[in-house]
Amino acid sequence: MSAVGLKLVTLLCFSCTALSDPERSQVVWKKAGETTTIECRTSDMTQEFLDLCRGLCETDKVVYMDSTGFKPLPAFKDRVHVHGVYPNVDFSIENLTSADTAPYWCVYKKWDMVTNKVNEKSGGSVYLVVEEDRGGSADGKPACETDQQTLLLVTVVISAVVLFGFMLGFFLWITLKTKTFRPSEKSRRVPNNEVYEDMRSTLRR
Structure with missing residues (x-):
């Protein structure tokens, strides 16, 4: 335990x-x-x-x-x-x-x-x-000190991984949001009725 x-x-x-x-x-x-x-x-x-x-x-x-x-x-x-x-x-x-x-x-x-x-x-x-009396570690340090150092190292690594995961998720979310809400720029053909109207006026004369 x-x-x-x-x-x-x-x-x-x-x-x-x-x-x-x-x-x-x-x-x-x-x-x-x-x-x-x-x-x-x-x-x-x-x-x-x-x-x-x-x-x-x-x-x-x-x-x-x-x-x-x-x-x-x-x-x-x-x-x-x-x-x-x-x-x-x-x-x-x-x-x-x-x-x-x-x-x-x-x-x-x-x-x-x-x-x-x-x-x-x-x-x-x-x-x-x-x-239980676990004694000292192989390098002469007390077992409790060695355990504390190991726990600190594991905590730092886990924190770094979690932070990297949050940053990666935030970057992906921003990217997807930008692509979703970007206005589509499609070229629209505007019908030109000026020539047709001009011809009709010419024929009426």
Whole structure:
């Protein structure tokens, strides 16, 4: 995904999470290989379950936890560590990769014995963005500087092509307009009736 596209997705997801919980919504930028910490907090100490989920719909679970312990998904095994006392805990995710880029949610659940349903409560959201470390270019310049120069060159070329196209189109339009509205200069033969009229006058005499 390009840097521009990644930033657009980040802004979109941040806007969604900010609307859901503006006090705890945030965007966290990390580089590949680093560690991030997600804080899960709730004032309801009777919450029975806690799921650390990711994705806009909170359907992709990362860690399942209750008062007895926690169980990470295989993709996060040996990379997730828990700190604190349930239900207020911190999840640390190590060795981040670009595949970990996503919004993360702390979803608390409590079983309602009256309705036999699970009441869910989200305890905040974090949008994690992991950038791959691309290093430097072959000539020793930073990759970001090289990308900027390439982008500038492409922009100049595209602008020149567009300008040339506009000039060519304008020239053709002027040419066609001039040919269309140019008055036709056809020679017209004007009948000369002077001789005929003179002969008629002569015969009458």
